[in-house]
Amino acid sequence: MLKDSFDRNHDYLRISLTDKCNLRCTYCNPIDLPKDFFAGAVRMSADEIDKIASVFVNEGVKKIRITGGEPLVRKDAKDILLRLSKYPVELVITTNGVFVHDFIETFKQAGIHSINVSLDTLKKDKNFSITQRNEFDRVKDNINLLLQNNFHVKINVVVMKNMNDDEILDFIAWTKDENIHVRFIEFMPFEGNKWDNTKVFSFKEILDLIATKYNYIKLINEKNDTAKKYFVSGHKGTFAVISSMSEPFCSGCNRMRLTTDGKMKNCLFSNNEVDILSALRNGNDILPLIKQCVADKEKALGGQFTSAYKKTDATKINNRSMINIGG
Ligand code: SAM
Secondary structure, eight states, X not given: OOBOTTOOBOOEEEEEOOSOOSSOOTTTSOTTSOTTTTTTOOOOOHHHHHHHHHHHHHXXXXXXXXXXXXXXXXXXXXXXXXXXXXXXXXXXXXXXSTTGGGTHHHHHHTTOOEEEEEOOOSOHHHHHHHHSSSOHHHHHHHHHHHHHTTOEEEEEEEEBTTTTGGGHHHHHHHHHHSOEEEEEEEOOOOTTSOOOGGGBOOHHHHHHHHHTTOOEEEOOOOTTOSEEEEEETTOSSEEEEEOTTTSOXXXXXXXXXXOTTSXXXXXXXXXXXXXXXXXXXXXXXXXXXXXHHHHTOOSSGGGTOXXXXXXXOGGGOOOOOHHHHOO
16 A cells, blocks of 8 residues: 555556657647757656556556556557556546547457546637647547547546636537536646746636536545536536646545656656656666655645645746646
8 A cells, every 4th residue: 555644545646658749739748848858768668667557556556547748649559558457457548539549449458448538629720729730620530439439538628718718618518418527627837838827717717607607516526536526407428627726636635647757756746756767677676666755745736836826936846847747
């Protein structure tokens, strides 16, 4: 069991398969990354991911999320998903949806039932301006393909003021006839993403806006849920808000992260990284490092800021960019 000093049990591991992505959303993948950022980078092999995952599973991990960068751009992504499927865990994935059509059978073989697809807008032009790539139709088609194949589909929407807050009601309308689960995510600060508090459209603002048109009902949350879940009566789907900035959910946190270069992070906002991959390559036991990393976890938000997000100075936060952590 991986317990920290606040008695939180850690049984959920998020593994980044790559820090590369085929989209260019600047809030995640800063434009001013150095040109040679990806060149020569050390990355965990499929074998190494498998070995490291097995140590976590032996310590009680029950859920593994595959993420990135864009996990499905990695050439051996199918092999990795199938290898991880042998563990007694709930295996899930977060993707931008562009290559999903090529992975349907692999997802089924790997026993993956729940897929998070990121889509910040329902407008094609706006999607191009956010992602700087023309993939909107393919992503929409692939969401439909997932639904036709009975996957549980969550749609991740990063809400930013004056960017897509005007589409919140359109996303709710989408849940009327489709069995999709929209998750509005508050905009978070990371290296180079030009975060400032005026761009955050908060949990309260989201609910207040939805209440102008819909009556919604709160659903019961599980202990470790990051999302506060709701449904509108008569709608097939649901919606949720991930209030990382205005109402963080650190007290029930059970998550650990492994970056594609094999560093363990005990929090999305932590600047404490433990080099698991080098230890593995040197033939050392990685378990004491994993335990120490969990034990060192701060009480909230990586110890870097507080929920008074309006006072947060993003320039003082020491962290990687989101694409390089693995969201
Ligand atoms: N490429 C995959 C995708 O698009 O879902 C997986 C990686 S992406 C980093 C994971 C999630 O993090 C996406 O839903 C993305 O929108 C979200 N994300 C990235 N930067 C963020 C930020 N600054 N604040 C909130 N969410 C962010």
